[in-house]
Amino acid sequence: MTRVLHVLDHSLPLHSGYTFRTRAILKAQQALGLDVRGITGLRHGETHDTANPQDIDGLIFHRTPGAVSGPPGVNEAREMVALSRSIQALAKEWRPDIVHAHSPALCGGGAWRASSALGIPFVYEIRAFWEDAAVGNRTGTEGSVKYHLTRALETQIVRRADAVFTICQGLRDDLIARGIAPGKIGVMPNGVDLSLFGDPPPRDTQLGEELGIAPGTPVIGYIGSFYAYEGVDDLIAAMPLLRREHPQARLLLVGAGEMEPEWRAAAASLPEPEAVIFAGRVPYDEVERYYSLIDVLAYPRKRSRLTDLVTPLKPLEAMAQRRIVAASNVGGHRELMKHGETGFLFAPDDPVACADALSEVLDTREEWDAVRERGVAHVRTRHDWACNARRYQDVYHLLLADVNRGDGRAALTAPA
Structure with missing residues (x-):
């Protein structure tokens, strides 16, 4: 049985798009017969752990103990060494x-060091470029030193990896523009664990009453993280413009x-502040209740390198829930979608549009x-983890065959 160690920034029990993608990958690989575990770097944080390793939802996660410090650059290097x-x-x-390491580059750097010392293949997967994510969450500035x-570190790790995956074509194209061989880079798109999405539940009347949403009210919804780039x-x-045509929205x-x-x-500054309801963070197993109240899921991301290059997960989950996505x-x-067929697109950074x-x-x-x-069919054919995870297995087999033949770290044509 092939054993795969996934190197992660953070994991369950924390909840984020990152951890949900990780869970889906590991569960799909388990179903294919692989023996998988995860290990997190120092940024996961010891305060979230009651044991090392942790068994969460049938998945085993190991933790990197301790802490490091130092000036910028030195601190990050020490994190990679510790990992x-x-x-x-x-x-x-x-x-x-x-x-198999997953971005950011700190995970890739630590994993590359370890795989080189162990003499085993190293796969690197990029979910977003670390430098662009920092700009998106307002902790970094584009064009700064x-x-x-950070960009140079990521490029170096990609060059050293035996195989590379990105979550979308935009990231792959960017790496190719940096001079990375196209045959080395496969695309593993964001996906949905369809075993978690059956028929959508009926409208949750009790929740509607708690939130003050009467039956028949047109409800626009946003479910996700509250970062500036989400728009x-x-x-x-x-909302005031929409309510001119749909006063109850x-x-x-x-x-x-x-x-x-x-x-x-x-x-609060709107003419009718009651038009906006903040539900707060809700447990993942209760999110379906909120989906049941929503007519249209809206994802108004602002235009930036991050949002142009990276595909989000939530619109796919909404499609799997048979919800309309704008x-x-x-x-x-x-x-992820084609206007008028699987969803609807509008101009970014424009409340009127x-x-x-x-x-x-x-x-x-x-x-x-x-x-x-059409949205459900699109998710089933392009974004079902039970099917897509086989692409990883194909690449692993190629790498291990090279090792067994004694070819070293041979060039790889990864499936796109």
Whole structure:
């Protein structure tokens, strides 16, 4: 049985798009007969752990103990060394055949060091470029020294990896533009564990009453993290315009994050602040209750390198839930949906365009069933983890065959 060690920034029991993707990957690989474990770096945080390793939902996660410090650059180098040592210590008792690291580059750097010392293949998967994510969450500046150093580190790790995956074509194209061989880079798109999504539940009447949403009310929803690049401020600004045509429309925001105080203030300043409902962060196993109240899921991401290059997960989950999706016309969304067929696109950074699109969607309910069915079919054929995870297995087999032949770290044509 092939053993695969996934090297992660953080994992369950923390909840994020990152951890849910990780869970889906590991569960799908288990179903294919692989023996998988995860190991997290120092940024996962010891305060979230009651044991090392942890068994969560039938998945085993190991932790890197301790802490490091130092000036910028030195601190990160020490983190990679600590992670590498932790991987090598684990490998003495649980011998992995493949080390599969997931971005950011700190995970890749630590995993590369360890895989080189252990003499086993190293796979690196990029979910977003670390430097662009820092700009998106307002902890970095595009074009700064740190931005360029982070980008250079990522490129170096990609060159050293035996195989590379990205979550979308935009990231792959960017790496190719840096001079990385196209045959080395496969695409593993964001996906959905369809075993978690059956028939959508009926409207949760009790929850509707608790939130003050009467039956028949047009509900626009956003479920996700509260980061600036998500553009929910534009969605809030669109509500007075939307309510000119649909006076009863409400906006339901489910989630939390750094932008919550600013977005609450923006909603409070509206002429009709009751149009916006903040539900807060909810447990993952209760999210379906909120989906049941929502007519249209809106994802108004602002235009940036991050949103043009990276595909989000939530629109796919909404399609799997047979919900209508309206999203800003940025590159990441265009990879997931086709306007008028599986969802609806509107100009980014433009509350007027957002309001006009949402009004048009609400006015064309007779088309919704067909859009829903095409959306579900799209997820089943392109974004089902039970099928897509086989691509990993194909690459692992190629790498291990090279090792067994004594070819070393041979060039790989990864499936795109």
